[in-house]
Amino acid sequence: MAGANNKGFAMIGPIKRTCIQQTGPFLILCLFAVLVSSCAIQPISGETANAQPSVFSMPARIQIALAHSPSGTADLQWSAMSHTLMVTIAVTGLAPKSTHLAHIHTGTCRSLGQIVSTLNPLVADAHGVGMSITMIGNVMAGIPTGRWRINIHNGPTFATGLDARPIACGTIAGVRTTTREVQSAHVILASTISPDENVHGMAQVQRMDQTITVTLSLSGLVPKSMHMAHIHAGTCAAQGPVLFPLQAVVADALGNAMVVTRITGHTLLPQQWYVNVHEAATIAAMMTPQGFLPIACGDGSSLS
Numbered sequence: 001m002a003g004a005n006n007k008g009f010a011m012i013g014p015i016k017r018t019c020i021q022q023t024g025p026f027l028i029l030c031l032f033a034v035l036v037s038s039c040a041i042q043p044i045s046g047e048t049a050n051a052q053p054s055v056f057s058m059p060a061r062i063q064i065a066l067a068h069s070p071s072g073t074a075d076l077q078w079s080a081m082s083h084t085l086m087v088t089i090a091v092t093g094l095a096p097k098s099t100h101l102a103h104i105h106t107g108t109c110r111s112l113g114q115i116v117s118t119l120n121p122l123v124a125d126a127h128g129v130g131m132s133i134t135m136i137g138n139v140m141a142g143i144p145t146g147r148w149r150i151n152i153h154n155g156p157t158f159a160t161g162l163d164a165r166p167i168a169c170g171t172i173a174g175v176r177t178t179t180r181e182v183q184s185a186h187v188i189l190a191s192t193i194s195p196d197e198n199v200h201g202m203a204q205v206q207r208m209d210q211t212i213t214v215t216l217s218l219s220g221l222v223p224k225s226m227h228m229a230h231i232h233a234g235t236c237a238a239q240g241p242v243l244f245p246l247q248a249v250v251a252d253a254l255g256n257a258m259v260v261t262r263i264t265g266h267t268l269l270p271q272q273w274y275v276n277v278h279e280a281a282t283i284a285a286m287m288t289p290q291g292f293l294p295i296a297c298g299d300g301s302s303l304s
Contacts, residue, residue: 058212058269064203064298066218066275068191069093069236070128070168074150078142078183085139087119089132091152091168091189092237093297094124098289099156100167102132105149109169110193112151121156128239128294142183145175150187155290162279162290166192195222196279199296203275212263214246218277218296221251226281227295229259233270236297243269249277269302 072091078084089102100122107113122130150170155163170187191198201218216229227249234240247259275298280291 058205058207058300058302060207062205062300064205064275064300066199066201066203066216066277066296066298068198068200069276069294069297070130070152070189072130072152072168072189074170074172074187074189076143076172076183076185076187078139080142080180080182083138083140085117085136085143087117087132087134087136087150089119089122089130089150089152089189091122091124091130092128093239093294094122094128094130095289095292095294096124096126096128096239098124098128098130098292100124100130101153101156101158103151103153104172105151106147107149109149109151109166109171112149112166112169116148119150122152127234129237143172143175143185145185146171146173148172150189151192152189154293160290165194165197167194167197167293168192196220196225196227196295199277201296203298203300205275205300210265212244212266212269214261214263214275216246216249216257216259216275216277218249218251218257219255221249221255221257223251223253223255225251225255227251228278228280228283228286230276230278231269231300232274232276233272234274235272235299236274236276236294239274239276239294243273246275248281269300271302272299273302274299 070091070093074089077086102119102122104116105112117136119134120132122132124130151166152168154165154167158164168189169192170189172185172187175183175185199218199220204215206213229246229249230242231244232240233243244263246261249257249259251257276294277296279293279295280286285291
């Protein structure tokens with residue numbers, strides 16, 4: 001084990017230099033990486049992860065549904081008098097402090113068409129909650145039902161495929177066709193057909209003696225891809241700091257994965273916590289909002 005500890009300490013210098021370049025939640029994550037490396041607690045196959053105690057004793061077994069993240073809503077309101085369209089978007093499960101392009105498109109969420117309107121970017125707060133309000137003028141014919149889509153992208157530009165990736169999409173439907181009255185529409189923003197953007201599964205969390213065992217079962221991943229995963233304090237809708245690192249999620253050739261992590265020495269968790277699977281395969285990749293992106297999330301609770 002001395003070799004493992006020396007290896008961990010050898011990593012501290014490069015990681016610290018990386019941390020100097022980070023701010024906000026990514027600085028916290030980076031410093032957490034230093035702690036993980038220095039203590040050699042990041043789990044590998046067949047080993048266990050040491051963890052810090054918290055304040056609630058969790059139930060003996062919890063089943064948690066892991067669903068696509070991020071998600072949210074868009075509300076549209078069109079004025080027949082001024083011919084203006086107001087679009088309000090609210091999304092949770094974004095990378096903290098991230099910025100995301102948003103558009104109204106023609107086509108479908110499976111096959112997006114041309115951009116009809118560029119919306120103001122979503123800017124997420126420290127908990128991954130993003131908001132955007134856009135006023136669009138000269139919309140003469142109102143809201144065309146079933147022909148427009150709201151699309152949220154993973155980054156602030158189209159610089160890379162990961163930046164441009166659609167991470168949440170919804171169809172504008174159920175609009176009254178008259179152009180003599182106020183029109184409104186409520187849109188659910190959910191999963192897309194982009195890589196890793198329709199991931200779902202289960203997390204089974206068991207407590208026995210002084211060990212917490214976390215089993216993740218996932219499908220819909222990019223085949224042969226790898227993803228960081230953690231237990232965090234907070235909820236999927238109001239994200240918080242990492243409590244425990246979990247085994248890296250590695251997908252098979254069909255995009256399915258199962259991974260088990262044993263956290264020894266503690267059976268305590270905060271009242272609110274959640275399991276989060278990220279896009280990134282490494283700690284270094286998670287230092288960017290695009291890599292930190294949650295792709296599957298599920299809320300747990302320490303209250304039985």
